[in-house]
Structures are given as structure tokens and as C-alpha cells.
Amino acid sequence: MNVMRHLRVPNVMVEAVLGHMKAEQWLAIGYRVVSDVEGHHRLIPISPEAPPLLDGLTPGYEVVDAEGTPDDRPSTDWWKYLTDILGEAEVALHGEAWPSNHEFIGDMMILRIDDDVSQHTKAIAKAKMQSHPHVRLVVKDRGVQGELRIRDIEPIGCRDGADILTSDFPPHLLETRVMVRESGKNILCDPTKAYFSSKLQAERLETRKLAIELREKLGRPLRVCDPFCGVGPALSTLLAEPELVGSLLAADLNPDAIEMLLDNLRRWDKRDYPKDPAPITSVYDDRIVGFADALKLPEDQSIAGQWDVLLVNIPHRTIEFLPSLVPLLDRSTPSLVRGRVIVEENGIEEANRAIRQALPTTLEGHTEPSLRIKRDYSSTLRLCSFEAWISPEP
Numbered sequence: 001m002n003v004m005r006h007l008r009v010p011n012v013m014v015e016a017v018l019g020h021m022k023a024e025q026w027l028a029i030g031y032r033v034v035s036d037v038e039g040h041h042r043l044i045p046i047s048p049e050a051p052p053l054l055d056g057l058t059p060g061y062e063v064v065d066a067e068g069t070p071d072d073r074p075s076t077d078w079w080k081y082l083t084d085i086l087g088e089a090e091v092a093l094h095g096e097a098w099p100s101n102h103e104f105i106g107d108m109m110i111l112r113i114d115d116d117v118s119q120h121t122k123a124i125a126k127a128k129m130q131s132h133p134h135v136r137l138v139v140k141d142r143g144v145q146g147e148l149r150i151r152d153i154e155p156i157g158c159r160d161g162a163d164i165l166t167s168d169f170p171p172h173l174l175e176t177r178v179m180v181r182e183s184g185k186n187i188l189c190d191p192t193k194a195y196f197s198s199k200l201q202a203e204r205l206e207t208r209k210l211a212i213e214l215r216e217k218l219g220r221p222l223r224v225c226d227p228f229c230g231v232g233p234a235l236s237t238l239l240a241e242p243e244l245v246g247s248l249l250a251a252d253l254n255p256d257a258i259e260m261l262l263d264n265l266r267r268w269d270k271r272d273y274p275k276d277p278a279p280i281t282s283v284y285d286d287r288i289v290g291f292a293d294a295l296k297l298p299e300d301q302s303i304a305g306q307w308d309v310l311l312v313n314i315p316h317r318t319i320e321f322l323p324s325l326v327p328l329l330d331r332s333t334p335s336l337v338r339g340r341v342i343v344e345e346n347g348i349e350e351a352n353r354a355i356r357q358a359l360p361t362t363l364e365g366h367t368e369p370s371l372r373i374k375r376d377y378s379s380t381l382r383l384c385s386f387e388a389w390i391s392p393e394p
Ligand SMILES: C[S@@+](CC[C@H](N)C(=O)[O-])C[C@H]1O[C@@H](n2cnc3c(N)ncnc32)[C@H](O)[C@@H]1O
Pocket: 147, 148, 149, 194, 195, 196, 197, 200, 227, 228, 229, 230, 231, 232, 233, 234, 251, 252, 253, 254, 257, 292, 293, 294, 295, 313, 314, 315
């Protein structure tokens, strides 16, 4: 008997929660989602490697101990397929170097391949595709590059009907423009053209929770400013909550990101949007959209001082940019800044001081902004996030 933690989720929320858990790699591999006895909930098996608190899901959903139901369908264990291809000795030889983690973006799988096992790239791609029958394309991740944070990827495996190809890929099978389902909305993205990460879903849900808290304080829908919006995933999560977003500004330096954002907004807002990306403009009274350098936005008098929520998702430069972005906030009422920062673990206190210095006084009843580590970015760097509740100007 294998008693394990399960997340008890109402049937209607199962798809969304599964997406979130897959992206975070919190699902127990080899076990099935089962119906709870009363029939209105499902029990989702939680990976033993998942943290005690599932950011964005608990305590919202209940965690229960129940016997795990083994999944007897085609094995989800990629090690078995890898061993079938390479043999036990070769697999054992490289131990931790194998890519046991991966990220799904729609039906694409993105993985990093350690130099130590790069000679086995074809076997890795094949084993990953065999163990994940829904995956159409496997790509090797060489990291996000440059100011626009675009991913450098290389296809290493794709499906051609029932066959798995690991070389000589026909170009029409290598499509990287995909739809990702998240929080009940479809997000169009293409990691080769604009930044997108499924791993940030928990972060987006946390932002939504904070925004709901601010709405309670202000008693009205919020004016949301996302000047580094990419294809708009943070906005998608906020727009999924009825009456949360009043007006919004969505901008990014990358015109390709804006092209996909316009497609996304057309579906999320159920209104017409231009097809081609253009410099930032007021598309509707309550929608300012387009490409722009975020640092120049406060120079526009119709944009400065207008916003209740400011999202600053540019982790390499958040602290440097914050002072220039503060004038975007409406300081006549409480407001919220939500940011992400990459920092050396031993530099976190200094970064906290810099954030506090860059931002106006904290709203009474709230603690001063301080970074929370979300995950490792490298052996010494940590990806952190913070929220700052800003007091109105006296
Ligand atoms: C880490 S990505 C975040 C994208 C999006 N918010 C998300 O969560 O998927 C940072 C984004 O900032 C954009 N960017 C970089 N410098 C910028 C600038 N000066 N002004 C506006 N956008 C910028 C990049 O093109 C990129 O899309």
C-alpha cells in the first residue's frame, strides 16, 4: 500500500490545476487522478518531491492522504524507455546529468541537456516522446537571450504520425507558435519570438490574489499596468477574474510579443484588436496597448500617475528600473507593485534595501517589501519575487 498526498479539487477546476501542477512538476509520476467518493471532486496525486505548500494551490485546496492508484497505461517513466535504448550501464554512468526536468509549452517539451550526456541527445528525445504521448515536439533549451529574453532552442525530436523523428526534421513539423491553456484561457505564444514560461503560473495566481485584495480596499475594478507584458500571460490570469481589471496598459519592447498579445487580447476581451503590432496607443478608452520602452512611459502625461497595479517582470533589471517606473502609479489611493528579481542569495538583504529605497512609503498595516526565493536560477543566483503595498501620498 502506498499512501500519498493528493490534492482534492472540484471537478470543474481539475484541468486548470493539472496544468499548473504539470508546469511545476508537482504531479506524482506513475499515479492516476481518481474520483473522490462523493463524486464532485477529484484527487490529484502529489509528487513526493513537491514542497509541503503548493504555491497558488494550498491552502485554497485541501490536501488529503489516500492510497495512490498506479497508472497502468503506457508507462510515464522515461527512465524505462531511456534504459531500453541505451542499456542500464550507460544510464547509471551519467547519474544526475540526465534531464529529469522539463517544461511544457503547449504540446512542446523544452529541456536542458547537460554537456555530459549531449552525445545521447537523440536517445533522450526519443525516450521523452515515448513517455509523453501528447508531446509533438521536443526542443533543447540553450537559455533565454538578450534584452527581449527570447529562448534559443534547437529541435531534437518530433512526431510524424506514429513515428518519432530525431533528425532530418521536415520544417512543417517544427511549428513553435502554440496555444497554452492556463486559468481557463488560451495564451498564444512562441518562445522563439517572445518570452513565455509555463513555470510562472503559480506567480500569476499569486498576483491575482494580491490584486483581489487591492480591489477590496479600493472597492472598484483596478487599473493595471504591465509595461513588460510579453504575450500577456499575467494579464490573462487577471482578466480571468470577473470585474478585477477595469483598464489596462500592456506594453513590451518586442513587437513580436505585441503581435501575439493582440491576438490574445482579441480572444480574452472578445473585442476587435489590430492585427499588426504598433507603437503604444489607446486602442479603446480602457485599453492602452503596443510596443514601447517602459522607461519612457512616465514621460506621457496621459499614462503617468494612472495605475493601481504595476507589474515589473524583468528580473535582471527590476531594481534598476523601479525608480523610473514609480511615477506610473496613481498616488492618490493605495496601490500595488509586484516584481521579480534575480539576485545572489547572499545579496538578498541588500536588494531588499534597494527595493525599499526605490519605492514610496509602505501602506499602513502591510510589511515592507521583501524578496521571497521562488527557485534557483543558477548555483548562486536565486529567482525571487516581492509585492509592495504603496501608501497614498499625504
Ligand atoms: C521576463 S520577460 C516577461 C514577459 C511577461 N511579463 C511574462 O511574464 O511572460 C521580460 C519582458 O520585458 C521586455 N522588455 C525588456 N526591456 C524592456 C523595456 N525597456 N521596455 C519594455 N519591455 C522590455 C522583453 O521583451 C520581455 O518580453
